[in-house]
Amino acid sequence: MDPLFLMLATALWLGVLTSISPCPLATNIAAISFISRGVEEPRRVLVTGILYTVGRMLTYLGLGALLVATALSVPQISGFLQSTLNKFLGPLLILVGMFLVGLIGWNFQTSAGGESVQGKLRGWGPVGAVLLGMLFALSFCPVSAALFFGSLIPLSVTHQSSVLAPAVYGIGTALPVFGFAALLALGAQSVGRAFDRLTSFERWGRMATGVAFIGVGVYLTLTHVFGMQLR
Numbered sequence: 001m002d003p004l005f006l007m008l009a010t011a012l013w014l015g016v017l018t019s020i021s022p023c024p025l026a027t028n029i030a031a032i033s034f035i036s037r038g039v040e041e042p043r044r045v046l047v048t049g050i051l052y053t054v055g056r057m058l059t060y061l062g063l064g065a066l067l068v069a070t071a072l073s074v075p076q077i078s079g080f081l082q083s084t085l086n087k088f089l090g091p092l093l094i095l096v097g098m099f100l101v102g103l104i105g106w107n108f109q110t111s112a113g114g115e116s117v118q119g120k121l122r123g124w125g126p127v128g129a130v131l132l133g134m135l136f137a138l139s140f141c142p143v144s145a146a147l148f149f150g151s152l153i154p155l156s157v158t159h160q161s162s163v164l165a166p167a168v169y170g171i172g173t174a175l176p177v178f179g180f181a182a183l184l185a186l187g188a189q190s191v192g193r194a195f196d197r198l199t200s201f202e203r204w205g206r207m208a209t210g211v212a213f214i215g216v217g218v219y220l221t222l223t224h225v226f227g228m229q230l231r
Helices: 003-020 022-034 042-073 077-100 116-124 126-137 141-156 164-186 188-225
Strands: none
Touching: 003 022, 003 042, 003 141, 003 188, 022 042, 022 116, 022 126, 022 141, 022 188, 042 126, 042 164, 077 141, 077 188, 126 164, 141 164
16 A cells, blocks of 8 residues: 555545544533524534634644744654654554554643633634634643554654645544534534534544554554564
8 A cells, every 4th residue: 555645635534533522522512602603694604613723723734833843843853753752653653553443541631721711802703713723722632642642653763754644634524523614503402412423423533533543553663663574
């Protein structure tokens, strides 16, 4: 399989899985509902959701590109990463995979955009929707932080992709949010049904991704850390 295609597919899936994780998913729905409150035109609700989604995408793209470009632009860091990253990537993927399947716990959450901030941004119209999306993208939960910092950033550094991989990841995070914006424009009942289905799908997707990460991590650890030749 083409390495570029595999990288992009992985980045896209990580973005989708990030967006449908319970904490970001609930935050996205609440945010779009809040900034669309009192708007009776379905088209305006949909536009608001799109603008909120654009804000999230820009944040993930900017943050990812900044971290990866910084790591690759400093000669000492770049040389170190290119020579030793594969040795760290295996154990890191194992840890992320164990977290995703629930074998280890990590309880933390960052918060951005309180109710007072939301109230001010709501009055800013389209610009407020974009800014709220950018703020809420910085509200990392354990799963989203593990997927972004523990998976996407190492993937981007490994492939020296400071823009493409973060951009595709941002698109992945946008797809479910855009879908919920469309459902909100149709009615709250549709959102409830979709939320239940996505919650169930997220559990299976997270478990499958975690198992895959553990498997790949074990392989990379055996080959790059212990020097075993596996065929």
